[in-house]
Amino acid sequence: MVLFVHSANGFCFTDTNTNIHTYIHTYIHTHTHTHTHTHIYTQIHTTNTSLRLSCLCTTSQLSIYLLYITPTIYTISISAAGLVRFFFPFLFFLLCFALFPQCCIYGHRSHHHRYDLLRRHYRCCRHFDYQS
Incomplete structure (x- = not known):
């Protein structure tokens, strides 16, 4: 069983069978030196080496589908440009769907849009696949 909790500052889910606890925190940071940069930072914290691969899909327009393999902390910084708004979500969606075809993909309407x-706007990965 996987317990999934969404809070204002991140996602947290725990596999109660293996007691794997994973916390995912995403925030947007803007800084200026010669010109203004906006970055999306995603930190992934997990506590158990048996967690090999999983995926997370967010509901933001700046969705980035994340794949992680090793139980360490990753920080991914990507400039918030047009590629982030469409290309990267699309690319990582394909990776996610290829690896986890059981992921549920929804549109922003009431009925399902699995292949659209x-x-x-995507809402993805109600199922988290923990491979031991």
């Missing part, structure tokens, strides 16, 4: 890649 043209929609800008």
Whole structure:
């Protein structure tokens, strides 16, 4: 069983069978030197080496589908440009879907849009696949 909790500052889910606890925190940071940069930082914390691969899909327009393999802390910094808004979510969605075809993909309407890649809003991965 996987316990999944969404809070204001991140996602937390725990596999009660293996007691794996994972916390994912995403925030946007803007700084200026010669010109303004906006970055999306995602930190992934996990506590058990048996967690090999999983994926997380967010509901933001700046969705980035994350794959992680080793139980360490990763920080991913990507400039918030047009590629982030469409190309990267699309690319990582394909990776996620190829690895985890059981992921549930929804549109922003009431009915399911599992294969509709043209929609800008995704809600993905109600199922988290922990491979031991």
